[in-house]
Amino acid sequence: MNELKLIKKAIKGNKECLEELLILHGDQLYRTAYLYVRNREDALDAVQETSYKAFLSIGQLKNEKFFLTWLTKILINCAYDVLKMSKKELPLNNFVELTADKRKKSEENLDLLEAVNRLNEKHKNAIFLFYFQDLPISEIAKVMNIPENTVKTYLSRGKERLKKLLGGMNYNEEKII
Numbered sequence: 001m002n003e004l005k006l007i008k009k010a011i012k013g014n015k016e017c018l019e020e021l022l023i024l025h026g027d028q029l030y031r032t033a034y035l036y037v038r039n040r041e042d043a044l045d046a047v048q049e050t051s052y053k054a055f056l057s058i059g060q061l062k063n064e065k066f067f068l069t070w071l072t073k074i075l076i077n078c079a080y081d082v083l084k085m086s087k088k089e090l091p092l093n094n095f096v097e098l099t100a101d102k103r104k105k106s107e108e109n110l111d112l113l114e115a116v117n118r119l120n121e122k123h124k125n126a127i128f129l130f131y132f133q134d135l136p137i138s139e140i141a142k143v144m145n146i147p148e149n150t151v152k153t154y155l156s157r158g159k160e161r162l163k164k165l166l167g168g169m170n171y172n173e174e175k176i177i
Helices: 003-011 015-024 026-037 040-060 064-086 100-118 121-132 137-144 148-166
Strands: none
Touching (some): 003 015, 003 040, 003 064, 015 026, 015 040, 026 040, 026 121, 040 064, 064 137, 100 121, 100 148, 121 148, 137 148
């Protein structure tokens, strides 16, 4: 059954269809939650809470085309709730020993993730949704309840801040100190 039919049935109250949709998008939901909360248990908690809230409020979804946007918005709010409750820090010293190349790649990824998490919330949300979840700007605007041009501004300013945080190059190819 195609996804739009599942969504329409779920909106009308078919809980099995909603369950199938949640399974279908489960990996993406987990990855998004993990980007926000930065540990497995809290990410799973956020996904579970998102599923629960989706079951309670699926009837309120007005346009089935925006199901994933609606679900992502719920997930982001749940992830923030989990963060408020747990107030945990990411333990950076619990790495599995890797080969030198893989270790360097992991360190670069952690540096990037740490730098993204140092951005203010609006820039961080825009960066996560655009680069990590591959959402188009129009969808990000709906998730964040802001105009599309504001999303573009947040992405641009977020990237500039990341360049500074990660010691990237400026427009004249000079090293930023």
